[in-house]
C-alpha cells in the first residue's frame with residue numbers, strides 16, 4: 001500500500017474504532033519503515049504501539065459497585081468497553097431495524113416512561129454459530145456508549161448444589177446498580193442444566209425468577225442473551241424476552257460484504273464475487289478468518305495488495321478447518 005494510503009487507513013480505522021484494522025495498518029507502516037532501512041523509526045513506532053492503553057482492557061471498576069462474585073470470590077461477570085458498532089457488522093436489514101428501534105427506545109426511555117410505557121430491555125439473539133450474535137450484543141453496547149457486563153458462564157455454573165441459583169441471583173441484582181448491557185452468551189446452557197442436574201427444580205425456579213427480574217426491570221440496563229441451541233429453552237423462557245432476533249447465516253451477498261468490510265484497510269485486487277461463491281456455507285466468522293489469513297499471507301510475501309492467490313490459499317485453509325471440525329463432530 002502506498003504510504004499515503006497507509007496513513008489514511010490508519011486514521012480511518014482509528015476514527016471508526018476498528019482496532020484490528022488500526023493494528024494492521026500500523027504494522028504495515030512499521031514494516032514499510034523497516035524495508036526502507038529506517039530501523040530506528042520502526043522501533044520507535046513499535047514501542048508506541050506496544051504501550052499500555054492501546055489494547056482493549058477490562059474497565060477500571062474500582063469506582064463502581066463491587067462485581068458480583070461466587071462464594072470462592074471468583075467474579076461472575078467481567079466489565080468491558082465495547083469497540084463495535086453496527087457499521088462493523090453485516091446483518092439482515094430486518095435485524096438492523098429491530099436493533100435500531102431498541103437503541104432508540106433505550107435513549108428515549110424517560111420520555112417513554114412519562115407515557116407509562118417502558119422500553120424493551122430484554123433481548124434474545126438466536127442463530128447459528130459465528131454469525132454475529134455476541135458481536136451484535138457488543139454493538140448495541142457500543143451504539144449506546146454503555147459498558148458490557150459479560151456473564152462468566154464457567155464460573156456461574158457451579159458443581160455445588162444450589163450455587164448456580166445463588167450465582168444467578170447475584171448477577172441479576174447487579175442489573176440495577178448501574179447502566180450496562182448485561183450479556184449472557186450460551187444462555188441455553190441453563191436450559192441444559194435444568195434437565196440434567198439434581199438441583200434442576202431449584203434452577204428452574206431461579207431462571208423463572210431471574211426472568212421475572214428482567215420483566216420488572218425498570219432500570220437503565222439492557223439484558224441480552226444469546227443462544228445457538230434455542231430449542232433447549234422452554235416456552236416460558238422465550239416468552240419472557242421483550243424481543244427475539246434471529247441472526248441468520250450469511251448468504252452470498254452478505255459474504256461478499258463481509259469480505260469487503262474486513263479488507264477495507266488494505267488494497268485488494270481479486271474477484272470478490274467469485275470468492276464469496278467459493279466460500280459456500282462459510283459463517284461470518286469464517287469469512288472474516290479468510291480475510292485475515294489473506295492479509296497475513298500478503299504481508300508474509302511482501303506483497304502490496306491482497307490478490308487472488310492469497311485469497312484462494314485463505315479459502316483453502318478455511319475449508320480445511322471446516323473439515324477438521326466436521327470430522328471431529330461426526
Ligand SMILES: Nc1ncnc2c1ncn2[C@@H]1O[C@H](COP(=O)(O)OP(=O)(O)OP(=O)(O)O)[C@@H](O)[C@H]1O
Nearest residue numbers: 089090128129130131132133134135228284285288
Ligand atoms: N454478521 C457479521 N458481520 C461481520 N462480522 C461478523 C459477523 N458475524 C460475526 N462476525 C465476526 O466474527 C466474529 C465472531 O462472531 P460472534 O462471536 O458474534 O458469533 P456468535 O454468533 O456469537 O457465535 P457463537 O454462537 O459461536 O457464540 C465476530 O467477532 C466478528 O468479528
Ligand SMILES: [Mg+2]
Nearest residue numbers: 133134185226
Ligand atoms: Mg457468541
